[in-house]
Amino acid sequence: MKNRLKALRAENNWTQAQLAAELDVSRQTINAIEKGKFDPSLPLAFRTARLFALPIEDIFDDKPM
Amino acid sequence: MTAKDTNRSAWEQDNQKNTVRVGYWTAAWLVTMALANFGPKLIWGATGWLTVTTIIANLAIGFGMILANKRHLKGLDELHQKVQLEAMGLSLGVGLVVGLSYSNLDVTNVIASDAEISHLVILMGLTYGLAVFLGLRKYR
Known part of the structure; x- marks a missing residue:
């Protein structure tokens, strides 16, 4: 699944560890999502959308990377 | 934010x-x-x-x-739960299949020694450890 997580994180000047802390997941999970190796669950996708104040479809795109 | x-x-x-x-x-x-x-x-x-x-x-x-x-x-978070689930499933499967084959070798006297439960525990432990290692490496 494509996503804009890395770009959104960069816009906020956050490290992977800081974003992971915000979302209550490990840094490795953020890294795997950014690289498209792991698709987040719906609850995690919603938490991410709330954090960036964006609709889910503006962050995640249901197309393979 | x-x-x-x-x-x-x-x-x-x-x-x-x-x-x-x-x-x-x-x-x-x-x-x-x-x-x-x-x-x-x-x-x-x-x-x-x-x-x-x-x-x-x-x-x-x-x-x-x-x-x-x-x-x-x-x-654990969802990625680590997935890694753990895959590792536990693999170690259970390997333990069941190899364990029963090992038991068959003992029952049919193909091997001279008795099949020891400790060997099965070691096999499952090694399988689990290796599967966790490979799972974590996959998502690195």
Whole structure:
């Protein structure tokens, strides 16, 4: 699944560890999502959308990377 | 929006506590396991009630260890839960298939020695460890 997580994180000047802390997941999970190796669950996708104040479809795109 | 600082988050701290808790339960289980096995031979001899008490304690602590492990797994994030699920599924499958084949070798006298349960535990442990390692590497 494509996503804009890395770009959104960069816009906020956050490290992977800081974003992971915000979302209550490990840094490795953020890294795997950014690289498209792991698709987040719906609850995690919603938490991410709330954090960036964006609709889910503006962050995640249901197309393979 | 402000990101939390790089200090450990509450989630990470809970995770660490759960891991330490599993470690304590596992250590207690191993100690009582060793006592139940070697106590009668090396410490208290033929005192039957001590042996039975140690075995019951080992069983009770074993259940505590299972519950602590369940709590630990529930506290992990979704990626690590997935890695753990795959590793546990693989070790269960390998344990079942190889364990029964090993038992067949013993029952049919193809191998001279008895099939030992400890060999199965070692195999499952190694399979689980390797699967966790490979799973974590896959998502690195």
